[in-house]
Amino acid sequence: xxxxxxxxxxxxVNHLPLRPVRPLKNFWAFTxxxxxxxxxxxxxxxxxxASVAISVKDHRFQxxxxxxxxxxxxxxxxxxxxxxxxxxxxxxxxxxxxxAPGSDGVVNVRALAPGRYEFFDDFHQETRxxxxxx
Amino acid sequence: MCKQSxxxxxxxxxxxxxxxxxxxxxxxxxxxxxxxxxxxxAGAFHEVETKYxxxxxxxxxxxxxxxxxxFEPETQANFxxxxxxxxxxxxVLEFEYTPTQYMQVTFGPSVSFYDxxxxxxxxxxxxxVWNGFEAEFRSVLIDRNPSPIAVTLSLxxxxxxxxxxxxxKVVNYGLEAKLEADAELIKNRLFWGFNLLYxxxxxxxxxxQWQNESTFGISxxxxxxxxxxxxxxxxxxxxxxxxxxxxxxxxxxAVYLGPTFYWKIxxxxxxSAAWEAQIAGHQPGVSGALDLADFSQHRARLLLEFEF
Numbered sequence: 001x002x003x004x005x006x007x008x009x010x011x012x013v014n015h016l017p018l019r020p021v022r023p024l025k026n027f028w029a030f031t032x033x034x035x036x037x038x039x040x041x042x043x044x045x046x047x048x049x050a051s052v053a054i055s056v057k058d059h060r061f062q063x064x065x066x067x068x069x070x071x072x073x074x075x076x077x078x079x080x081x082x083x084x085x086x087x088x089x090x091x092x093x094x095x096x097x098x099x100a101p102g103s104d105g106v107v108n109v110r111a112l113a114p115g116r117y118e119f120f121d122d123f124h125q126e127t128r129x130x131x132x133x134x
Numbered sequence: 135m136c137k138q139s140x141x142x143x144x145x146x147x148x149x150x151x152x153x154x155x156x157x158x159x160x161x162x163x164x165x166x167x168x169x170x171x172x173x174x175x176a177g178a179f180h181e182v183e184t185k186y187x188x189x190x191x192x193x194x195x196x197x198x199x200x201x202x203x204x205f206e207p208e209t210q211a212n213f214x215x216x217x218x219x220x221x222x223x224x225x226v227l228e229f230e231y232t233p234t235q236y237m238q239v240t241f242g243p244s245v246s247f248y249d250x251x252x253x254x255x256x257x258x259x260x261x262x263v264w265n266g267f268e269a270e271f272r273s274v275l276i277d278r279n280p281s282p283i284a285v286t287l288s289l290x291x292x293x294x295x296x297x298x299x300x301x302x303k304v305v306n307y308g309l310e311a312k313l314e315a316d317a318e319l320i321k322n323r324l325f326w327g328f329n330l331l332y333x334x335x336x337x338x339x340x341x342x343q344w345q346n347e348s349t350f351g352i353s354x355x356x357x358x359x360x361x362x363x364x365x366x367x368x369x370x371x372x373x374x375x376x377x378x379x380x381x382x383x384x385x386x387x388a389v390y391l392g393p394t395f396y397w398k399i400x401x402x403x404x405x406s407a408a409w410e411a412q413i414a415g416h417q418p419g420v421s422g423a424l425d426l427a428d429f430s431q432h433r434a435r436l437l438l439e440f441e442f
Contacts, residue, residue, distance in 0.1 A: 089199065091181040092279070094235040096199045110235050113280040118181050122401050128180070 061129035090119035189394025189408025198232035214431025218252035259301035308335035386425035388415035
């Protein structure tokens with residue numbers, strides 16, 4: 001934020017030697033390095049994943065509670081047995097996937113710590129289930 | 135309106151505004167406290183993404199859902215510079231994308247609005263202009279489970295062709311770096327948010343010389359899911375402004391306090407809003423209870439998100 005008072009000061013003191021500044025170069029260098037660090041910190045995990053299956057019928061998850069081992073990536077195969085599309089979604093698992101009627105889809109989840117993780121059908125919010133990681 | 139040179143602690147106008155900020159925040163806090171005392175109703179309340187529940191001055195740690203795309207018009211407005219008329223706003227038309235379960239990217243152009251009239255030290259402006267481009271990269275540093283506190287690092291490079299405060303033509307680059315942390319105090323109901331801000335900027339005005347400045351900030355916020363999909367809360371910020379990119383010369387500080395509101399209107403649509411008043415502040419060598427040179431008297435944010 002540039003204030004006019006500062007500009008007036010600059011006019012008065014612009015005879016002073018100024019240190020050469022290359023703000024553009026520094027700015028983009030810092031930004032690119034920062035972005036690279038962020039991308040690098042986006043965790044990758046080469047462990048073999050555990051597989052879990054669940055289906056949706058009459059807008060209910062069957063079973064409504066599924067279990068998976070801790071500290072391993074998880075593949076959840078979701079079968080939609082209803083005649084309407086559903087969207088498997090979870091805030092804590094950070095996944096969502098639209099699954100057409102009568103078809104299935106695989107949702108890949110990162111390795112998780114032990115705990116209970118809610119999921120739901122975003123198109124039918126009353127359709128809810130829990131993944132128990134132990 | 136009282137003039138800036140008067141000690142604003144004794145100005146009835148500002149005293150009334152500070153009182154209103156306190157009352158609004160106290161009301162939100164009472165709401166939070168009374169509902170927090172109730173037993174948890176696990177059936178009615180579900181998980182919420184915490185990114186926007188603190189009103190969006192304080193940002194929560196959630197980085198969204200993998201593959202999620204959204205359009206987010208976000209407006210910040212600043213009001214009041216002591217005397218004259220000062221209303222300045224900026225709307226960023228953001229596209230948000232979550233490529234992984236740990237990373238979120240946001241970018242978009244910004245439009246600025248200036249209504250400045252008879253404010254000492256500022257030229258009059260009454261205009262709306264395209265004013266640059268902003269991007270944001272967010273990455274999870276600490277996941278919530280098993281840690282009770284989740285932390286996300288946010289880096290937000292910005293370019294502006296108009297000064298955000300004065301409306302003058304400039305070339306301005308900034309980088310807003312933030313640590314965004316939150317904790318779930320009562321499952322699915324009560325949340326605490328904490329942000330740490332460092333924002334260096336460099337600006338070239340018509341004189342052709344670059345000037346650096348920086349802002350440091352720290353915040354604390356409470357948010358309570360009062361009914362399913364509606365969250366109310368209070369947000370407190372302390373900000374310090376410096377000339378120089380590395381806190382070289384202190385120019386003033388300010389404390390903001392105000393209520394926040396979040397509403398998940400539909401599964402793919404949400405709204406987040408906050409209004410805050412400067413309740414304390416000072417400039418070195420200037421008498422007065424506020425810093426209205428570096429900061430505005432009021433500030434507000436409104437964000438809408440449309441997921442697709």
